[in-house]
Amino acid sequence: MDKNFIENAAKLFYKENVEGEPLDQDTPTECFIAGANFILNAQKKHQNKCNISNYSSYNIQNSNMKLEEKYIKKILSNISKIMKITGFYITAPGDPSVGIYPSTWKLENDFYFDNQEELEEFRKELKNLFEFYCGEATQILTFEEHQQEIEADEQTFYDEFPMRYLLRDKESYNNYKQANSTASYSSAIGTAIHSELPSWIPEKGNTDTEVIKSTDPKFKQILLLEAERLEREINNDEYRLNNAKMNLRIIQKELKLGQK
DSSP: OOHHHHHHHHHHHHHHHSTTOOOOTTSOTHHHHHHHHHHHHHHHHHHHHTOOSHHHHHHHHHHHHHHHHHHHHHHHHHHHHOEEEEEEEEEEOOBGGGTBOOEEEEEEEEEEESSHHHHHHHHHHHHHHHHHHHSSOOEEEEHHHHHHHHHHHHHHHHHHOOOOEEEEESSSTTOEEOTTOSSOEESOSGGGEESSOOTTSOTTOOSSEEEEETTSHHHHHHHHHHHHHHHHHHHHHHHHHHHHHHHHHHHHHIIIIIOO
């Protein structure tokens, strides 16, 4: 029997059969794994005793397969309802007028909750803990809630500005006019996406500038090529950074321990 299956069966058995007790994350799973193993072993012994004939053995095995399939489905159904939270942002707003600036703590780990009520109870306890620590009201968001807020703000921006523009310099083909800048041109493309055209540049462009609308297939193609280039650049930079850190650690160790 798969170890994960036994652990899940143990959790399910405890949750559904111990009266008046919700599934407690702090309760060692091992306490219930032993019980699940005992039940599985007893089930096997029962099968052996009832194995009187091929006919009855077939019926018992067939029945057990159906029973096991039923419980596996039930276990999977219960597991699918468990909420996974990857972390929390805890923010204290502070009061800049008296020199107390906002503070944010990042609690990063995988947290599992049976339902929304359990999550809210945990959030309440966490809020009380940090308010006791910092002496003021705090706001607590899960990483997932924070990401939803970001995505909602981004969607609002695209709803407000359905058309975006790239303004390419006709003389220097890889240079683009940067957004929120009157005269700055650069090869950077992300910061060159305009939500509105400058008043002096018509939609068809002029002698100096090519206007590329977000509805133009060329616009997407430019972004895709730049995204691929940036990903390669980031990977190379990460490799160089990790290599530099490794060499620094070796040198520091040698200076500390080897050069006495």
